Every structure is written in C-alpha cells, then in structure tokens.
Amino acid sequence: MRRQGSLFFQTLGDTGGTILVALLLAAAVLVPILNGLPASSPFHVSNYLVSLFGKYLCFALLALSVDLIWGFAGILSLGHGAFFALGGYAMGMHLMREIGTRGVYGNPVLPDFMVFLNWKELPWYWYGFDSFPFAALMAVLMPGALAFVFGWFAFRSRVTGVYLSIITQALTFALMLAFFRNNFGFGGNNGLTDFKDILGYSLQAPTTRVTLFAASALALALGYVLCRFLVSSRLGSVLIAVRDAESRTRFLGYRVEHYKLFAFVVSAMLAGIAGALYVPQVGIINPREFAPANSIEIVIWVAVGGRGTLWGAALGAVLVNYGKTYFTGALPEMWLYVLGALFIGVTLFLPKGVGGSAREWIGKLMARATKAKLALAPQPGVTE
Amino acid sequence: MNAHAPATAAAASILYLDDVTVSFDGFRALNKLSFYLVPGELRAVIGPNGAGKTTMMDVITGKTRPDSGEVFFAGNVDLTHLDEAAIANLGIGRKFQKPTVFETQTVDDNLRLALRDKRGVLASLFSRTSAAQAERLDELLLTIGLADQRTTLAGLLSHGQKQWLEIGMLLAQEPQLLLVDEPAAGMTDAETEATARLLRAIAKDRSVVIVEHDMEFVRALEAKVTVLHEGSVLAEGSMEHVQNHPRVIEVYLGR
Secondary structure, three states, rough: OOOOOOOHHOOHHHHHHHHHHHHHHHHHHHHHHHHHHHOOOOOOOHHHHHHHHHHHHHHHHHHHHHHHHHHOOOOOOOOOHHHEEEEHHHHHHHHHHHHHOOOOOOOOOOHHHHHHOOEEEEOOOOOOOOHHHHHHHHHHHHHHHHHHHHHHHHHHOOHHHHHHEEEEEEHHHHHHHHHHOOOHHOOOHOOEEOOOOOOOOOOOOOHHHHHHHHHHHHHHHHHHHHHHHHHOOOHHHHHHHHHHHHHHHOOOOHHHHHHHHHHHHHHHHHHHHHHHHHHHOOEEEEEHHHHHHHHHHOOOOOOOHOOOHHHHHHHHHHEEEHHHHHHHHHOHHHHHHHHHHHHHHHHHHHHOHHHHHHHHHHHHHHHHHHHHHHHHHHOOOOOO | OOOHHHHHHHOOOOOOEEEEEEEEEEEEHHHHHHHEOOOOOOOEEEOOOOOOHHHHHHHHOOOOOOOOEEEEOOOOOEHOOOHHHHHHHHOEEEEEEOOOOOOOEHHHHHHHHHHOOOHHHHHHHHHOOOHHHHHHHHHHHHHHOOHOOOOOOOHHOOOOOHHHHHHHHHHHHHOEEEEEHHHHHHOOOHHHHHHHHHHHHHHHOOOEEEEEOOHHHHHHHHHHEEEEOOOOOOOOOOHHHHHHHHHHHHHHHOO
C-alpha cells in the first residue's frame, strides 16, 4: 500500500530522522560507557559535557514539540515555555518532597520555603507528589490539561494566526506572574531547588547524571518517532491541510478545531516531558522559565533548524544552545545580538532553516543523479 | 412564493431557501431571498458584484448564519444550526472562487483527503486506503484528467488544473449538492470549454449550483438561470428569458 504523505515525507524527512534516532540511541549507550572511562583516556566524556548535552536534548524535545504544531498545523505558539515549565514544576515538586528531613529546617513533610512562610501543613495540590510515578504522570497530564482547556476555547472560537500567538504569550506571562507569588505555593521567586536525589540516587553523582542524559536521549528518540508517526498518517495530512488552507479543510468536512486541539495537547505533553527531564539535570525550576522571551527563543531554534522537518527542529535547538553556551562564556554581552542576527540571517538566507535547505539540496542532488542514470541507461527504441 | 405552503415545496427540494435575510453592519447582503432547487438540477446563478451570490453560498454551507429565514437541505434538514463540517458531511460540497487546493501535498493526497471516509481525529490517525478507495481515486484522476500528475505537488499545477483538482476533490466527497463559485474565472477558452463539459457531466447524477460572471460559460452550461440583485431574486428562467427581461437589462446596463 502506498504511504500517506508520499513525496513530502519520502525525501530527506525520513533520512534525517533515521540519522537522528540512530545518533540518539548510540549516544544513550556510548556516552555512559565513555563517561565511565578514566579522565586520562582520550575517549573520556567529561561530566560537564554530559550535563550540558543532557540539557540540550531536553531543549531539542521542546523544539520538536513546537515544530509539531507550528511546522505541521500552522499554530505558532509563543507560550510553549509554559508547558515545559509546568512539566518541570511537577518534577520539581517530587524532588522537593524527596529532600525530606535533609532540608535546612529538617521538616519531614514541608519543603523549606513553606516552613519559612510559616505554613503548618502541605497544600492539597502537593499531595501525591511524594510518589515518583504520580509526579511523572502529572508532568505529562498538567501541561496536557492546560493545553486542552486553552486550546478548546481558542480553537473553537477560531482564533488563529498572530492573535493566537499573542494569547499564548499572555498565557505564559500570566503563569509567570502567578508562580512568582509566594502564596501560590510553588516557592515564589526562588522556585524549587536544593534537590538531593531522584529515585534514591544522588543528583550529584556522575552515574545519575549520565543516566538522566541517556533518558533524555531516549525520550527525544521516542518523541521523534511519535511525531513522525503522527505527521505521516492521514491525520498529519489533515494537519498540513489545515496549515495551508484552513477553510477548505472545513468544507471537506473536517472539524479543524478537533485536529488542532489534538496536536496542541500532544505537543504540550511532549514539552512537559522535556521540562520534567530538564529540572533534575539543572537542579532548579523557577518562574523565569515562564518568561515570554524563553518561548520566543524556542521558536527561533525551530526556525534555525527548519520548520516542518522535525529532526531539523531538534538539531536547531542543539546548535543554537551550543552557540548560546559558547557566546555567553566568551562574549556574554554579545549573545542577544548574535541571537537576533541569527534569526534575521536565517529568515533572509535560509528561510527553510538548516534542515529544510539540506532537504532541498539533497533532493536536487538526487534528481541530478537520477537524470545522469537515465542518460546512461540504454535508450528505448524510437517507437513509443 | 406562497408563504403558507413551504412544507410541501421544501419536501420535494434538494435545497430550499425561504425569506433569508443576512445583514452586515446594516448592509443587507441577502434580502428576503427565496431559492429553490429540485434534485438533479443544474442551476446557474448570475448577478452583479454585491448581489449576494457568495453570501448565499456562505449561508448554505454554514459559514454565515442568516438573521432570519429558513434553509433546508434534502427536504427536511435544517442547515441554519449546523457548522461547516457537519454540512459538508451531509453531502454539500463547495468550490471556492479562487482555486483552493492543498499546495504542499500531491494531487493524490488532495483527493485522498476529500474522499468520503470517517472524518474524526482518531479515525484519520489509523486510516488506511482501502482497495475500493484506491480504485475510486484512479477513477477520479481519469475524470479530471490529472492521472499523469498524481504524484505532482498541487502547488505546481497550472491554474486550470488546480480548478479541476478542486472539482475532483468535490466529487471525491460524493456530495448530493455541489456549489461552484466562478469555475471559469481566469481560464483560457479551451480550459473553459473543458470545465463546462466536466460540470455538465457531474450534474448528471447530482444537483449543482454554479455562480458565474462569464455569460458564454453560462450559455454553454445549458441550465436554468437565476439572476440575483441586491440580495434577492430578480429573474429566473432560461437564458433567453433572463436576457430579455427588462429589469435584468436595466440592472446590467445601468440606468
């Protein structure tokens, strides 16, 4: 049976993705081994690199989630950082409960900031977070639920384009203000930090860190496979139809708002998973993760990597963040200018991003190769 | 029209609009419009700009809600409470004035999206093209003359080919009623001729309403003509009848 999506996906889309998944699986296996080698070995991968790239992989998963809705359904979310942060908070809450009596105040139930605020008992919405499975579930469900409620109203009211982008910004901004408040119960300005261990393993231990790295690599690989499955199905074909001609799709009998809602919720859940993996690796989650500028940065990663390619978005996140690490170290005051220049440069010279352009070049090369092959092949007779 | 006996008229019709009024900021786009189509009929709707042709299409397909009046499909289905998707699934297909196809997808995929099938999110996710559907696709490609372009991206087709692809997509929906907005606009003479032939063939087993400016094209359709003016019906009948109608001449030629 012929595949759905045909040419659009048969080109580099799959090749790039296959390379990405292969690299991720290899990294998940090899990096822990290489990290275990003695520091004197030339093949040793330092703890610094492990935690750095572990963080990048979380960003890559976040970028992937944005590409699913922006690249395929045409929904430009400028508030996806909110779903990432919510996933992060869910994990952070569990890690806070894990601290137990090792906190400054030694309270077995209440996290330090609650003792400091003179709270006597745990707020109800912190119940259950002592369990890792519950917290992991919440890291997916909370972003999903918020995306469902938000998307239900926004898509049903047919808010599209720049208006939708603006209200997604407003969403993440409102959440930032709420989480900054001490009485909201999530640590206010300082957020959640001073984590000790996860599932009984110290967060400082190199083995824990490299395991988190491997988990992030696997999560990204699985996330990629899921997204590729979605966009290669007929559902993906409908999403692209919505992106390109929304009212036409409606008149074909598709409930556009249901399709958008589905993609938006899946995307928010992926962003939540990315956030939940990110927090134990950086050791802190605070309201600044909700900052509107963060969400805009995610969109730049996707634009640089190539909107609508999935693997390009992941690549873009790693490239831009590597650049950020480099510049904020070497020329700290220059970073924002570099980011701005990058965005303008990509828009002007690589409108399809690194991934989209690579796909185009390889497509051209393959076309040339087929042409050459045809020219070499024995010519059929003159009769047709 | 006899306002007291709409029920019988509605029951025998495929499309029935009675006393429909739509206002935008005080402007009456449709003014007590009544329109009636029997099953299997091919009807051309003409009228100057702003006569309400597109608004009428919008009302039938659920894009615009009428302020007052009745709209019934297939005798007894009230269209005024349904949204676009529900109306499309009832069997009303619509073609836009500007050819609207999914440009980044192939001709095949465009038709596959339109093919009669379950339209739910999960149904789409796990959908496979059945042998019967594949056969239907081949058939449609032949009908619209794009069999050689099936793997071409729709965005690369010529203007005329896009129009045919869109008509093919409408056919794939297997509608009982087709609404076609200016199919001949911007076409070459040969393309116009081919389009008229295609539409006449389509009208053999379904009802079709065609909005058009091009008089030659309307003549080629050999259909009953309805003239709209300022949101209501000015004249109705054969092309000759309509062309000789004094009010029509007045409206078209100016006073």
